[in-house]
Amino acid sequence: MDWFSAPEYWWSRLLFQRGLAAVYLLAFLVAANQFRALLGEHGLTPAPRFLAHTPWRRAPSLFHLRYSDGLFTAVAWTGVAVSAALLAGVGDAVPVWAAMAMWLLLWLLYLSIVNVGQVWYAFGWESLLLEAGFLAIFLGNARVGPPIVMLWLLRWLLFRLEFGAGLIKLRGDRCWRDLTCLYYHHETQPMPGPLSWWFHHLPRPLHRAEVAANHFTQLVVPFGLFLPQPVASVSAGLIIVTQLWLVASGNFSWLNWMAIILAASALDLSAPLGTGAAGTGPGWYQVLVLAAAALLIGLSYRPARNLVSRHQLMNSSFDPLRLVNTYGAFGSVTKVRHEIVIEGTDDPDPGAHTLWREYAFKGKPGDPRRLPPQIAPYHLRLDWLMWFAAMSPLYAHPWLLALLGRLLAGDRPVLRLLRADPFPGKPPVYVRALLYRYRFSTVAERRATGAWWHRTLVEEFLPPVALRHSVRSPEGP
Structure with missing residues (x-):
């Protein structure tokens, strides 16, 4: 040397x-x-x-x-x-x-x-x-x-x-x-x-x-x-x-x-x-x-x-x-997991019996029966921001409202960020966002149901909106 x-x-x-x-x-x-x-x-x-x-x-x-x-x-x-x-x-x-x-x-x-x-x-x-x-x-x-x-x-x-x-x-x-x-x-x-x-x-x-x-x-x-x-x-x-x-x-x-x-x-x-x-x-x-x-x-x-x-x-x-x-990470640890689930419907007059179809993301939890995938070292930026948005509506401003608008318009670049489009032929008439609590299934639940997650509806995060409606900011949890 x-x-x-x-x-x-x-x-x-x-x-x-x-x-x-x-x-x-x-x-x-x-x-x-x-x-x-x-x-x-x-x-x-x-x-x-x-x-x-x-x-x-x-x-x-x-x-x-x-x-x-x-x-x-x-x-x-x-x-x-x-x-x-x-x-x-x-x-x-x-x-x-x-x-x-x-x-x-x-x-x-x-x-x-x-x-x-x-x-x-x-x-x-x-x-x-x-x-x-x-x-x-x-x-x-x-x-x-x-x-x-x-x-x-x-x-x-x-x-x-x-x-x-x-x-x-x-x-x-x-x-x-x-x-x-x-x-x-x-x-x-x-x-x-x-x-x-x-x-x-x-x-x-x-x-x-x-x-x-x-x-x-x-x-x-x-x-x-x-x-x-x-x-x-x-x-x-x-x-x-x-x-x-x-x-x-x-x-x-x-x-x-x-x-x-x-x-x-x-x-x-x-x-x-x-x-x-x-x-x-x-x-x-x-x-x-x-x-x-x-x-x-x-x-x-x-x-x-x-x-x-x-x-x-x-x-x-x-x-x-x-x-x-x-640098630094996880100075605080979230004790309860919340997830925003986005759904759409082609029903022009949604009500109690309307069929809502869920948008699936590539990485973040959605379908409870889906094994969490290996994504890293690749980075799914939208999926990560969805995690932050579920913690506070402040993290969702202003991009989440724009996201819903793109889904209603059937925007192809945005849809390519998702794992699956539940409306492949024609965009939905309405979309909404629901807030769920997710937890890992227990060993017994996993054995009985095959599900990796158990989820419980907490509340409506964003009400149904259509392109002809003005979209207001979420009130949040």
Whole structure:
């Protein structure tokens, strides 16, 4: 190891960069598949309307120059192509400057999407991808050794991700302190997965042990990342194992995989695999790396202060470029699960005997007999927002009313976000939204009925509406 690079982390950098390219690829695919219905010119929250009222300095984006659905499509698919090239190893076959340009292009394109994404992109893993993506610009490629300062900044990012999540739990819901949060979490998390029912029915002492292990992994283990090897590798390994447990228990988009990828950058794999290039790279490259590192260290002050603050912010950015952010999740745990179920009818005069047909979503709970699907690391943005909307009508404004209008109009981009259209030939005359309480079925109920969920009607969330009616805001639960 010289003063600038650490060739023993050559393989670790390779794992990180290939993993990051895969996540970028997925993120751009999500954008390409969903933007038209959510953010397009006729989307639920149109990006042009947002851009008209948002200055560039608050949300830097290429789309401030010009927006069109065609341009957004080009941006998304360009991101897919460049990500795929980096995943295939093209970044290691070109000069350092070309590899840096490829990573810079991905960061600029995805920043442009996130900064016009509004509520659909208000998730911590968006900033996490951008922060890690900015660091990747300066990590070099196979022709140079990994810069030491950038490797330390990757560990600093992983530390804030894990330690911040641990602190927000201790400062938040009491169930984290008395070790009971997992009595509820597997059932009430935003989007349960195919194994969540079994996780929920684990013995309660094991749930308490899970919470205690989570506290240890998030509040103690991250400090080991800054210690000499092999302690840093052991700490990274524990984080990876914990994140794989979370992958198995639910659907959290690419959040867990980003943590795994970041942890991989701290592994010392030189003993079994050897080392790679040891060169420090050209002088201009060293200057750029050190300048970027100085900028990021300076910007770290506010996120670091946030960690020790009694009023810790969760998943916040302190600069519009999202270079250094604060993270955290589930400071409070929902104890009861509510779901909004949207139904439609072709009855022009709905009454007590009207047949209502339910719209099925791809990921969120609906039909009680349907096994929760494995969605992550893919991200179903509408399904996630439906979970938030069920907690409070404030989260449903203004997009839920727009969604009902699109269903009444038979809008094809919106219908493609759903698993099934119950009105394939002609749109319904009326739609309504009902609020249900969902809980996992017991073992006995599952054996008797085959249902994974039991649901009970709570109330009408939105009354029947038709296109000729004015749609009022929901009163909520």
